[in-house]
Amino acid sequence: MEKETQDIKQTQLTAEAHLNKFIAFAQKNKAALAIYRLPNDSKLQLLCDLSGGNYIEELNLEDLSPGFIVHPFQTGIDKIVSFDAEILAEISLNPANGASSKRDVLDWKKSPSEEIEKEIENTNLQFDFNLLENSSNHDSTLASDYIDMVEKGIQFIKREEFYKVVPSKIKNIESNNDINLGQAFINACKKYPNAFVNLTYSSKTGLWFGASPETLIEDKKGEYFKTMALAGTQAKSEKSIAETTWTQKEIEEQAYVSRYIINCFKKIRLRDFDEIGPKTIQAGNLLHLKTTFKVNTESVNFPELGSVMLKLLHPTSAVCGMPKESALDFISKEEKHNRGYFSGFMGPVHLNNLSHLFVNLRCCQIYNQSVTFYAGAGITEDSKAEKEWEETEMKCKVLSNIIFGI
Numbered sequence: 001m002e003k004e005t006q007d008i009k010q011t012q013l014t015a016e017a018h019l020n021k022f023i024a025f026a027q028k029n030k031a032a033l034a035i036y037r038l039p040n041d042s043k044l045q046l047l048c049d050l051s052g053g054n055y056i057e058e059l060n061l062e063d064l065s066p067g068f069i070v071h072p073f074q075t076g077i078d079k080i081v082s083f084d085a086e087i088l089a090e091i092s093l094n095p096a097n098g099a100s101s102k103r104d105v106l107d108w109k110k111s112p113s114e115e116i117e118k119e120i121e122n123t124n125l126q127f128d129f130n131l132l133e134n135s136s137n138h139d140s141t142l143a144s145d146y147i148d149m150v151e152k153g154i155q156f157i158k159r160e161e162f163y164k165v166v167p168s169k170i171k172n173i174e175s176n177n178d179i180n181l182g183q184a185f186i187n188a189c190k191k192y193p194n195a196f197v198n199l200t201y202s203s204k205t206g207l208w209f210g211a212s213p214e215t216l217i218e219d220k221k222g223e224y225f226k227t228m229a230l231a232g233t234q235a236k237s238e239k240s241i242a243e244t245t246w247t248q249k250e251i252e253e254q255a256y257v258s259r260y261i262i263n264c265f266k267k268i269r270l271r272d273f274d275e276i277g278p279k280t281i282q283a284g285n286l287l288h289l290k291t292t293f294k295v296n297t298e299s300v301n302f303p304e305l306g307s308v309m310l311k312l313l314h315p316t317s318a319v320c321g322m323p324k325e326s327a328l329d330f331i332s333k334e335e336k337h338n339r340g341y342f343s344g345f346m347g348p349v350h351l352n353n354l355s356h357l358f359v360n361l362r363c364c365q366i367y368n369q370s371v372t373f374y375a376g377a378g379i380t381e382d383s384k385a386e387k388e389w390e391e392t393e394m395k396c397k398v399l400s401n402i403i404f405g406i
């Protein structure tokens, strides 16, 4: 019998212990699991699909049932997978600092049966990292290869093949298969309060962990649609955010993303939107430029705007380039690794009337004995290749710091 929105409270366990039980349970039962913390929220959400998730041929947001979606950068080897919200649970963290304590309470919001809840609570198995195969991305990108790729990109820009491109790299770090996933998740929540912290697992998509600063779409049914143009990166210094200055290169790089979004609005003849920014925002130790776009979907009488914009936006010029087609062609030919779900998007759909999808950035895929970190950097005519490499190193540190302390 299905039991919804019932407050069965568990005491005694810490949040990280709850998370580790869910993760081990999902692996043992070949279920799909999404654990996430929305930006600036004190609650962790757990969503589990006992069927292991479903492949989706073409994404139509309005056709999806409530759940969680994981979408690759390019559909091909890696497929769109949706996780149905069969089990939903919530953990409230201490609101003062997001810290996990002995009193973290898990509330079951939806579950198929009490037996399942008991089974999760009683799971004492460890997650088995040996079962995670690294099928495609074995070698870290060499600095020299990345720098060559960036220089080639700059040449293409000078020849006006495109205006901007976002080449990416991978960095593999060996592990002893002793990562405490629950603890890593809680630490990321503490360290990155305004990020979308996520951990997803299914046999179809593998194990991914991330702390994304970038919303792709936020769609509140009958109320609003939001998206953002996020680009330009510098390390946070002693200076306050108000005193931060940006170079012409970074201003231009971010302006391309804004222009791309405005062009998407133009394609569907939508003129009535609010544009806020660009403003400097902090994402961990990094600063970015951000412009927010907001539409009142009621007043423009466009209820399916979220679904329409999702198709137009991905991949944005923050992860691909501009124009999209020629930048994508460059990336497909030049990058030696498979981006997989990096720079794709993921997030909850139709839960509490909200679909909130994030660009999958500052993320890694966890394998047997190694972790692969992914990062890209926006290249314009004024880019300096070595600087872009350093930027990707800083971006990889967002999570390597959490997992390995480096």
Ligand SMILES: C=C(O[C@H]1C=CC=C(C(=O)O)[C@@H]1O)C(=O)O
Pocket: 166, 214, 230, 231, 232, 233, 288, 317, 318, 319, 361, 362, 374, 375, 376, 377, 378, 379, 395
């Ligand atoms: C592609 C990434 O970041 C994007 C988002 C913000 C800033 C970016 C930049 O400055 O290049 C990128 O466009 C990444 O983190 O791997």
